[in-house]
Structures are given as structure tokens and as C-alpha cells.
Amino acid sequence: MIKVGDKLPDAQFNVPTSDGMKTMRTADVFAGKTVALFAVPGAFTPTCSVRHLPSFRELKGELKAKGVDVIACTAVNDHFVMGAWARQENVADDIMMLSDGSGEFARAVGLDADFSKFGMGPRSKRYSMLVKDGVVEQLNVEEAGEYKVSSAEHLLGQLT
Helix, strand or coil: CCCCCCECCCCEEEEEECCEEEEEEHHHHHCCCEEEEEECCCCCCHHHHHHHHHHHHHCHHHHHHCCCCEEEEEECCCHHHHHHHHHHCCCCCCCEEEECCCCHHHHHCCCEEECHHHCCCEEECCEEEEEECCEEEEEEECCCCCCCCCCHHHHHHHCC
16 A cells, blocks of 8 residues: 555546546656646545545645645546545635546555445545645545545645
């Protein structure tokens, strides 16, 4: 599993935009920026939609005031689903949705999970991280089924 001080591995994301899907690599998203990244097991799932994504939407201003350039969400969902979720949650202009449809990034950082017992297949664990210029500065991984340390509130409290 990736840890604080590690550089993020190269991976491809499909990012929904108003002009359609845009393919981006890790460096395109993280190089030269401070990014608050959070990962959810799935778009439209209860905790993700009711608590996790809204925490980042609601604290966007405070995160930016503490030096965050980009707020990004990743999930092992295709870019159509991520785009629809962003539109429904009214975050398309505020949170960059990083579709990790094949789970390449989740596996590369060692934060993938098997949700087959829930009928969801391979997914990402729930976590948040602060990434500066591609290097992990904070990492908050939830225990299975929990939602505590991956919230925007927790990550905001870690920023100096």
C-alpha cells in the first residue's frame, strides 16, 4: 500500500468534462499542484452520496483557503457514471472526477478492494489523501465499512 512520502504511480484516468471524456495521466492531475484526493467504493452508493462527496463539496472554500488547488474524487466506475454523479450532486465545476474504470490506479496504490460479496466486484477502498506535486503528504484509509478519517473535515484538520 502507498504511504506518506511516496510518489503516486503513473496511471490513466478518464475524466468527464463538458466537452466529453478527457484522458489524463497521474502527472496531468497532480504535477505542480496540491490536490485533495478522495476515493469512494462507488458513485451513487449511500455513504458516498450522502456523506463523503458532500463533505468535500461543502468544505471546498476552506480547503482552497488552506492551499488546496484541486479537489478530486476517484472511483472504480466508468466516466459516464462519474459524470452523471457529478451533475446530480452539482459538483461538476468544483470536484474533478477521476474515473478509474479498470481499477488501474486503485491497484497501483494498493488501495483496491474486492466488493464481490456485495455484488460490486473490484473497487477502491474509501480513503482521502493530500498530494503535493505527486507526493503523498497525508493518507487516511478507512477500515472496511467505516466513514471517519476520509472525510473532508478530517483532511482539513490535517492542513497547516
